[in-house]
Amino acid sequence: MYDMKALYEALSVEEAIALRLAHPEAQIIAGGSDVLVQMREGKRAGKELISIYRIDALRGVTIDEEENIRIGSLTSFSHITKDPIIQRYCNVLGEAVDQVGSPQIRNIGTIGGNTCNGVTSADSASTLHAWEAIVELAGKNGVRRLPIHDFYIKAGTVDIRAEEGEIQTAILIPKASYENCYGHYIKYGLRNAMEIATLGCSVNVRLSPDKSTIERCRIAYGVAGPVPMRVPTAEAVANGAKPTEALLEAFGNAVIEDINPRDSWRASKAFRQHIAVEMAKRALRESIIKAGGELA
Amino acid sequence: MSVQYKVVRCNINGKDVERVVDVRASLTDMLRNDYHLTSVKKGCEVGECGACNVLIDGECFNSCIYLAVWAEGKHIRTLESLLGPDGELSDIQQAFVDEAAIQCGFCTPGFIMTAVEILEAGKLYSDDELRKLLSGHLCRCTGYENILRAVKKTMYRRLGKEIDF
Numbered sequence A: 001m002y003d004m005k006a007l008y009e010a011l012s013v014e015e016a017i018a019l020r021l022a023h024p025e026a027q028i029i030a031g032g033s034d035v036l037v038q039m040r041e042g043k044r045a046g047k048e049l050i051s052i053y054r055i056d057a058l059r060g061v062t063i064d065e066e067e068n069i070r071i072g073s074l075t076s077f078s079h080i081t082k083d084p085i086i087q088r089y090c091n092v093l094g095e096a097v098d099q100v101g102s103p104q105i106r107n108i109g110t111i112g113g114n115t116c117n118g119v120t121s122a123d124s125a126s127t128l129h130a131w132e133a134i135v136e137l138a139g140k141n142g143v144r145r146l147p148i149h150d151f152y153i154k155a156g157t158v159d160i161r162a163e164e165g166e167i168q169t170a171i172l173i174p175k176a177s178y179e180n181c182y183g184h185y186i187k188y189g190l191r192n193a194m195e196i197a198t199l200g201c202s203v204n205v206r207l208s209p210d211k212s213t214i215e216r217c218r219i220a221y222g223v224a225g226p227v228p229m230r231v232p233t234a235e236a237v238a239n240g241a242k243p244t245e246a247l248l249e250a251f252g253n254a255v256i257e258d259i260n261p262r263d264s265w266r267a268s269k270a271f272r273q274h275i276a277v278e279m280a281k282r283a284l285r286e287s288i289i290k291a292g293g294e295l296a
Numbered sequence B: 001m002s003v004q005y006k007v008v009r010c011n012i013n014g015k016d017v018e019r020v021v022d023v024r025a026s027l028t029d030m031l032r033n034d035y036h037l038t039s040v041k042k043g044c045e046v047g048e049c050g051a052c053n054v055l056i057d058g059e060c061f062n063s064c065i066y067l068a069v070w071a072e073g074k075h076i077r078t079l080e081s082l083l084g085p086d087g088e089l090s091d092i093q094q095a096f097v098d099e100a101a102i103q104c105g106f107c108t109p110g111f112i113m114t115a116v117e118i119l120e121a122g123k124l125y126s127d128d129e130l131r132k133l134l135s136g137h138l139c140r141c142t143g144y145e146n147i148l149r150a151v152k153k154t155m156y157r158r159l160g161k162e163i164d165f
């Protein structure tokens, strides 16, 4: 038995908003793989929960009328990895979330929960930052969309207005962001399964049609700071550059300018800085190869 | 608080069932206490060990971190569904016995339900793929190699293929 005060169940987004407004103290529960564990640990014991897990309308991946990739917030990690749209246009996201926990966790964990918890180590977060995802929220005043970068306020806090009854309904990846883009995610952990990232690095590139130049490069990290972050200095080094071994070196060394990892029991700051450079180089190399380019 | 209850209708091991459930219950609580399906073990109760793993609509879930009320309308399968009419073991259970993939047995029902999902996919997985698919279970006794072998042998047998080790 969970030590919860009450459970309210929403079967539609409208019901969820109404329940949030009626029970401002209650916490949203999607797949519950963070919430229920915290409740078991006593951190959230005695709280009221609003379950949105059975709102089936929030599941699945589609291409919307503006050609955004639209990922319903309740889509599980395993369904993202298996999805043909993701495999075709944003394979790296499917590969990244395939590194979460274990098969059972990937069946219950949702992308909405992974972003709404505001955790820097979330395996989807660096890739969503690197692909400039848009977060969609619905509340009593209608739908609100904002860039994922602005959605993260500080460690553990995201821009969801509980007082307006908001819940997250989707993550969108705009066409300008995914078209002709290829990426690679590296998770550094102490073991392969059931492990939170010591550092996560997601890179993607769009090459010129003749594959000779990197038109656009984006890189983001998880656990390199209190929230997931882009690394503009390194991106500036790669944008417009030729894909060469020398570029990989310069790109890797440039990440140090922007990242700000800390010491924790998992790894020291110095170690994280060291692997950040190496991961950037490797992820850029893989991205270029996936995009059909060659390294000179 | 006053205890809050809800009727939960679902299909468990092929039978349509219905029970009034305390909303605070996990699916593990419901399966063990209301349906006496004690193959579903309580290990860590925080989603890490896989001892409570069951199939829900064909996918594996740790029932300890799954609310019982979410079972509404779902098809749930536990290890008990594998037994033959006279209590015979299924091929995958027998393979666990033959390969010494079972010692104290606490992790076994969870492992076997993951194996059922793997085997029902009808695919020939590599050893690395199998290791990844089985990685959501902890076993304190066997050292995993025998478990991997039991699943691999059954996979080859079901696909009618020669075992290549």
Ligand SMILES: Cc1cc2nc3c(=O)[nH]c(=O)nc-3n(C[C@H](O)[C@H](O)[C@H](O)COP(=O)(O)OP(=O)(O)OC[C@H]3O[C@@H](n4cnc5c(N)ncnc54)[C@H](O)[C@@H]3O)c2cc1C
Pocket (backbone or CB within 6 Å): A027, A028, A029, A030, A031, A032, A033, A034, A035, A036, A037, A052, A073, A074, A099, A100, A101, A102, A105, A108, A109, A110, A111, A112, A113, A114, A115, A116, A117, A121, A122, A123, A124, A160, A166, A167, A168, A169, A194, A195, A196, A197, B046, B047, B048
């Ligand atoms: C054993 C184990 C291993 C794990 N390993 C990993 C790992 O390797 N990598 C990783 O990234 N994570 C891991 N996790 C954490 C967890 O599985 C993920 O963060 C998952 O994405 C959470 O999703 P959920 O739907 O279960 O979230 P929940 O627990 O339901 O919710 C998480 C938070 O988000 C809020 N929330 C959820 N959905 C919405 C919404 N639509 N609108 C508004 N608020 C919402 C909730 O209120 C809560 O604060 C692990 C968890 C466990 C138990």
Ligand code: FES
Pocket (backbone or CB within 6 Å): B041, B042, B043, B044, B045, B046, B047, B048, B049, B050, B051, B052, B053, B062, B063, B064, B065
């Ligand atoms: S008891 Fe459920 S995962 Fe350990």
Ligand code: FES
Pocket (backbone or CB within 6 Å): B101, B102, B103, B104, B105, B106, B107, B108, B138, B139, B140, B141, B142
């Ligand atoms: S057989 Fe004892 S825990 Fe696996």
